[in-house]
Structure formats: structure tokens, C-alpha cells
Amino acid sequence: MPSAFASIELVRPPRVLFGGGLIASVGAWARENGIARTLVVADAFNAARVGLLDLPGAVTVFDRVRPEPDTANLDDLLAVADAAEPQLVVGFGGGSAMDLAKLAAVLPGSGQTLADVAGAERVRAKRAALAQVPTTAGTGSEAGTRALVTGPATASKIAVQSLHISPTRWLPFKILTRPQGLPMIGGQFLMALRDKLKTDRALMVGFGRSAAKSSTFLLANLTAGAKAFLKLYPETAPRGSSEEEAVKAVLVAVSRRIKLYQPPYPGYKMGQINPDEFTIEMALNGMEAKDLSRFYTNDLIADINAFDAEAVKAQAMSYNGWPAGDGAAGG
Structure with a gap:
């Protein structure tokens, strides 16, 4: 049992700036430290406003960051970084841009590949200074020591964990606190063409049910869920790790x-959408819609949840999983 007096270590960037009107201080810091070559990692939208950073010297902009970047996207960035030889890498955008920026600050010229550094603390050293300028709230990548890239074979995440990819500095661009009493809005939805809901209803229900059953399984036994994931995607386990270490990395x-997997409203079923969330979110953006049925449907929810949830929970509680065991959720 862990001791209440066990020591812990908190890792954070050595310099943190927070507030409005600070974005140009990235350039000021670069001048103070004699930075002459900078690589900015951004998507197309943020690349168009790199001038706000007021960076000195030669500035190379990689403007092709994709959502949930994959190894091909990383390879494109590393080719640009090899040519630019930056002294400073700036991640300018959301978590995708900042994760790629971390790897661009350590891999070029290191002799290491993504496969070499995947896992915990395998990066040899930081090759360039790293500044993170998040333009979204909630990712936390700007202050973290982990970068995620999607692998091509299984579409699963490859994680790199290292103190060397912690930023030299970071600067929140703009963060709005959630007003008291405002319900959570947005999230991840299953999307389909409207016609497909009619012509392929059974397929749509089956896809939704798989998400509902897996969420029920995870909520019942998170460790079992981690073991099931590792059984399906064993290559995501850190190299040389034991079963216990691999499960811990997933957890x-x-x-x-x-906790967000649980329906947040009393009486709601798994996957059910609360239309009030759309109304509130649109109002926050100065918009109004009288007919919300254009944006969502709950017509499939009853069929999606037509499975034996208690049987799935029982299987989760008895699951031994990885590296041996039966991973199919029944019910």
C-alpha cells in the first residue's frame, strides 16, 4: 500500500508566463538568448499569424500540422527541421502542434528515431530550446513531458515520455475559465451522413453499441480495459516493460x-446527447438555431444501449486479459 508520506516530484517548465498581451514576449526572450534560427510548428491557421510572436532572425514555419498527427506528418516536420537547424522550436497551436514541436526539438541530429525514443525516458538530450504557445485550453501539452503520434499500422498512439521534451518556456495564448454553473458542452460524437442512418442503420447501431459496451467495460474495471487494449495493440507497450509497467502506462x-465516459445527466443513456448543450454553445458564440434536429439525433440510442450491461461489467471484473485471456466483451 502506498505511504501517505511517499515523496513525489513535480516537473514544470523553468519559466511560465500567463496573461493577456504576452505573445510577443516569445520573440523578446529569443533575442535575450541570442536565438538566430527558429522553427515554428503550427497548423495553417496559426501559421498565418506567426508574426505575432515577433521572432528574430531566420524563421522557418512548418504549417502542415494535422489533427492527431501520424508518423508521416512527423517525418515531414523532421525533414524541415533537419534543413533549418533551429536553435529554438516553437509549438504554436493545440496539442497536435505542441506534441510535434517537442519531437522536433530532440530528434533532428540526434541519431535517434521515433522508435528509439518511444516509451519512458529514452531521449538522450534536448537539441534545441523549446517554447510552447497554446491557442486552445485543456490539452496541457504545453507543460507536459509526453508527446503522442499516431502509428500507421494500428492507428494507435505512440507515446514518448521524457524530461527532455519539457518546454524551456511556455506561454498560454488565451485561456477562459468555465463560468460557475455552466454545464459541460461539446465533446466527441459519432458522426455519419444522414442517409447512412437509414440505409445502414444496423451498422450505425453496431458501431455505437461497441463504443457503449467498451465504455461500460472501462467504467467497471479500468485496469481490465488497459489489459484488453494491450492485448489488441501489444506494440504500444513501452519496449522492455513488464505487464505491470505497460498497464500502468496506459492507466x-x-x-x-x-469519469467523462459516464453520462453526465440523470436518466441519460450511454451516448445520449442533451440538446441544451447545443443551445448554450451557440449562444456563447452569438448564434441561434430554432431547429436543432439538423445537428444531431438520439433515435439510435435505445438500440445502441440494448445490451446486457451487467454482463459486460461482470466480464470486466473477471478479465485477466494481457498477455493471455479472452478479450471479447459479451452481453
């Missing part, structure tokens, strides 16, 4: 989100 990421 670090999933445990922070698992």
Missing part, C-alpha cells in the same frame, strides 16, 4: 478521462 492517460 496514466485513461484514468484522467474515465
Whole structure:
């Protein structure tokens, strides 16, 4: 049992700036430190406003960051970084841009590949200074020591964990606190063409049910869920790790989100959408819609949830999983 007096270590960037009107201070810091070559990692939208950073010297902009970047996107960036030889890398955008920026600050010229550094503390050294300028709230990548890239074979995440990818400095561009009493809005939805809901209803229900059953499984036994994931995608386990270490690595990421898998409103079923969320979110953006049925449907929810949830929970509680065991959720 862990001791209440066990020591912990908090890792954060050495310099943190927070507030409005600070974005140009990235350039001021670069001048103070003699930076002559900078690589900015951004999507097309943020690349168009790189001038706000007021960076000195030669500035190379990689403007092709994709949502949930994959290894091909990383390879494109590393080719640009090799040519630019930056002294400073700036991640300018959301978590995708900042994760790629971390890797651009350590891999070029290191002799290491993504496969070499995947896992915990395998990066040899930081090759360039790193500044992070998040333009979204909630990712936390700007202050973290982990970068995620999607692998091509399984579409699963490849994680790099290292103190060397912690930023030299970071600067929140704009963060709005959630007003008291405002319900959570938005999230991840299953999307389909409207016609497909009619012509392929069974397929749509099956896809939704798989998400509902897996969420029920995870909520019942998170460790079992981690083992099932590792059985399906064993290559995502850190190289040379034991079963216990691999499961722990999965739990670090999933445990922070698992509570959000539970329907947040009394009486709501798994996957059910509350139309009030659309109304509130549109009002926050100065918009109004009288007919919300254009944006969502709950017509499939009853069929999606037509499974034995208690049987899935029982299987989760008895699951042994990875590296041996039966991973199919029944019910």
C-alpha cells in the first residue's frame, strides 16, 4: 500500500508566463538568448499569424500540422527541421502542434528515431530550446513531458515520455475559465451522413453499441480495459516493460478521462446527447438555431444501449486479459 508520506516530484517548465498581451514576449526572450534560427510548428491557421510572436532572425514555419498527427506528418516536420537547424522550436497551436514541436526539438541530429525514443525516458538530450504557445485550453501539452503520434499500422498512439521534451518556456495564448454553473458542452460524437442512418442503420447501431459496451467495460474495471487494449495493440507497450509497467502506462492517460465516459445527466443513456448543450454553445458564440434536429439525433440510442450491461461489467471484473485471456466483451 502506498505511504501517505511517499515523496513525489513535480516537473514544470523553468519559466511560465500567463496573461493577456504576452505573445510577443516569445520573440523578446529569443533575442535575450541570442536565438538566430527558429522553427515554428503550427497548423495553417496559426501559421498565418506567426508574426505575432515577433521572432528574430531566420524563421522557418512548418504549417502542415494535422489533427492527431501520424508518423508521416512527423517525418515531414523532421525533414524541415533537419534543413533549418533551429536553435529554438516553437509549438504554436493545440496539442497536435505542441506534441510535434517537442519531437522536433530532440530528434533532428540526434541519431535517434521515433522508435528509439518511444516509451519512458529514452531521449538522450534536448537539441534545441523549446517554447510552447497554446491557442486552445485543456490539452496541457504545453507543460507536459509526453508527446503522442499516431502509428500507421494500428492507428494507435505512440507515446514518448521524457524530461527532455519539457518546454524551456511556455506561454498560454488565451485561456477562459468555465463560468460557475455552466454545464459541460461539446465533446466527441459519432458522426455519419444522414442517409447512412437509414440505409445502414444496423451498422450505425453496431458501431455505437461497441463504443457503449467498451465504455461500460472501462467504467467497471479500468485496469481490465488497459489489459484488453494491450492485448489488441501489444506494440504500444513501452519496449522492455513488464505487464505491470505497460498497464500502468496506459492507466496514466485513461484514468484522467474515465469519469467523462459516464453520462453526465440523470436518466441519460450511454451516448445520449442533451440538446441544451447545443443551445448554450451557440449562444456563447452569438448564434441561434430554432431547429436543432439538423445537428444531431438520439433515435439510435435505445438500440445502441440494448445490451446486457451487467454482463459486460461482470466480464470486466473477471478479465485477466494481457498477455493471455479472452478479450471479447459479451452481453
